[in-house]
Structures are given as C-alpha cells and as structure tokens.
Amino acid sequence: SYPASNYWSNRIYEITGRGGFFIHNKVEGMPDYIPQFEYGKEKEMIKYYLEHEEEREELRMIQFEKCPTYDDRIKELIKLLKNYYEKSE
Numbered sequence: 001s002y003p004a005s006n007y008w009s010n011r012i013y014e015i016t017g018r019g020g021f022f023i024h025n026k027v028e029g030m031p032d033y034i035p036q037f038e039y040g041k042e043k044e045m046i047k048y049y050l051e052h053e054e055e056r057e058e059l060r061m062i063q064f065e066k067c068p069t070y071d072d073r074i075k076e077l078i079k080l081l082k083n084y085y086e087k088s089e
Contacts, residue, residue, distance in 0.1 A: 016063040021056055023049070033062050 006029040015022045016034075023045055026036040037045040049056040 013067055016060075016067040017069070019060065019064050021049070021060040022063060031066065033059070033066050035059065 006027070008024060008027050008030055012022055012024065012031075012034060023035045023037060023042070024030060025039055025042070030036060035045060035049070049059075
C-alpha cells in the first residue's frame with residue numbers, strides 16, 4: 001500500500017487480536033508495539049523476526065494484549081459522548 005500519514009488498515013487489529021504477529025511499513029501515529037519498516041526493507045525485518053523466534057513471540061503477546069477490543073472501543077465512545085453532552089449543556 002502507498003504510505004499515508006496516520007492511516008493503516010484494520011488488518012492490524014484483526015491479526016493481533018487473534019494472536020498473530022504483525023509488522024507494517026512506517027506510518028506516522030502507528031502504535032509503538034507494531035514493528036515498522038522503511039519501504040524496501042521489509043525482507044530484512046521478516047528475516048530478522050524469523051531468526052529471532054523468542055523476541056517475535058514476546059512481541060506477538062504484547063501486540064495481542066494491547067490490541068483494543070470492541071468493548072474497549074465502545075467504552076471509549078461512551079466516555080466521549082458523555083463528555084460532549086456534559087459540555088453542551
């Protein structure tokens with residue numbers, strides 16, 4: 001995909017939320033627990049994590065634990081709506 005500031009696919013959450021390991025090209029604003037590579041350097045990063053299984057597994061668990069759930073997002077939305085309505089009264 002083409003680099004775009006502050007944009008990434010929902011695949012990050014689909015993959016990490018199911019316990020998969022995820023790397024991505026550098027994107028401004030992306031969570032710091034997602035390893036990011038410069039375009040053209042993805043093969044190097046893939047090779048690195050394939051050769052460092054323990055590090056990959058540790059990071060995979062961090063990604064899984066930090067991945068927001070629908071419940072997390074709904075709670076955040078409710079909080080934002082409450083704040084909005086309290087300010088507008």
